[in-house]
Amino acid sequence: MNIGLFFVPFFEVMRMLFAYTTEKQLVNARNATTGTQYYCPDCGSLLIRKAGSLLIPHFAHSAKEICHGMSEGETIEHLNLKQMFYQWGQQTDQQWQLETPLNDLAQRPDLLNRKLAVEIQCSSLKSTRLAERIKGYSQNGYQDWWLLGVKLRPNKKFTSLQKQFCSFSKDKGVHVWGIKKDEISLFYHIYQQDQHYQYSKKIWPSYSVPITTILNTNLSELPPKIILSKQSVLAEKRRLAKRLSCSEPKVMKVQTYLYLQRRHLLYLSEWIYFPSRYSFFYQEDLLIFRLLFQQEAKNADTIFKKFLYYRETMQRKWIFHRIEEREILERLYLEAIFCQRKAKIL
Template sequence: MLFAFTKEKQLVDASGADARKTYYCPDCGSVLIRKAGKLLIPHFAHTANENCQGMSEGETAEHLNLKKIFYQWGRQDDQHWKLEEPLKDLPQRPDLLNQKLVVEIQCSPLKTSRLEERVSGYRQMGYQDWWLLGRKLCPDKKFTALQKQFCSFSKARGVHLWGIKAGTITLFYHIYQRDQHYHYSKKSWPKYSEPLPMILNTTIRETPPKVILSKQSVIDKKTHLGLKLRQSDPKIRKIQDYLYHRYEHLLYLSDWLYFPSRYFFFYQDDILIFRLLFQQEAKNADRIFKKFLLYREKTQQHWSFCRIAEREILERLYLEAIFCQRKAKILLT
């Protein structure tokens, strides 16, 4: 952390702290150690045996530097930006705060339970939370489970994620997955180029990539599933086991069920189960959702996108199923 309290409860910047004095954590009140070196900028840290819930421990040089850059960047246009400001209504201290906007720069892995707790707390108290992934956590050719849990969703941007490398902010948007391949667009802002709120609220006018529905896409999907079935892929085996007990087979369902989905990123091949339920349940949305979520629970697959409302994705998956079924009458007859 870059700030700490003196004995008199004055907030002091680590770069100007007197090494002869004692400093305390603004969250838990324990004594802090001031550190400085060739690689790390001056900062405060707890001792190894301390367990403070307000601040993350083991801050990297990247994290410390990015917090300072972000703070200076924000205050170019708005003096309301605060660094490591303790929240009055939550036992949390975000990296940066501007009134009801909290910014978290994540440079190291974070447990899903801890992220869910922090996101839930912010939203219950009316804060807008903006998470940016550091250099090592930014996506490349694939999206890990860790990266996925930081994703957001909106109609204009689709699935999207923020990253920051060497002070450059990047928005990854219209993230789309088909089988093992990921696709996305991105937009970047160099350090100090625009006010931070303008970047956060930037308008994306680019439309999402079209999902191509065709006879060939059905053939390709069946071929891919057949290969995974022969390889005894564990996830595919779960789907086949479910179908077997309902006198169905993975490769002999209605052709339209194999159309590609814009929401494969969330549910992978379980979308086949959703569409089968859609076909069998006379389009009763609530019943479909309930049975689909029960299947996911029984196969130990849980919603890990704590920043995205699952209900919204299920509703979009439902509308997509209607569209695909109608399209099949034209394309597959």
């Protein structure tokens, strides 16, 4: 075995495109000169300049250095995507900056344009760290824009990590952004139905339009229509019965809660089983929300309080750092009113 080759991925995780000189000037690796010493903007450690036929010029920490400011690491994909995004943005707006440390916040976004901070995420990230960075941007008046690299982009399923990058708006619904070397993509009107995920997708080829035009795009496309019918109720009951027979943990927790109220998961009011546009957020816990809606005579604040208490006792946390839970609860409330009325005419 070639030991050197085996350790290359570990040695090269701490990469960056910019570094400081001794005089605190920020220099692009492309413009670095031989014999000059360069330092990490995050930890201040001495850096090594690297370049080759397969790598764009960049700075890197030595194998023994641990930089907490760069704890997620930077892959070659990450470096290339940042460079592509920067060049694309510079075509129409010279205000784009790469890896600029923020004076009012101990964070260094991948790209910055005035108060817009862009983060290109190509590798896994701890939930606590992500929440901290998103909160930091928000509290200091920055608009953050997260784009997921190839490995993190949605496919047929949404992982817990992918959900944490999602946003919500009236025109796009639940949405998340992706980026590749030749495009920026938007996955929007994301919803979960029958344990499957559905979404629409829009693509902008690289260098096709100004970057900020993409971010500020308003969509006129309506979300997919959800069918409320007796057939959909029967189908949902069959799925729940199957999950109960398999003693699926999440469903068993719901059944345990209902059992303490002398109820059964499969014998609730019919309308409670209607599909929801917001199951992406709560999955089977939606049944509890609708049951509380039915029990509490539509008292919204009481319903929200009891539902959040139930979620807390079940140790189910709100993981959507970029979405206000209150807004989704209010939409669930309005949806419950509609579903209950719809059931009366079926």
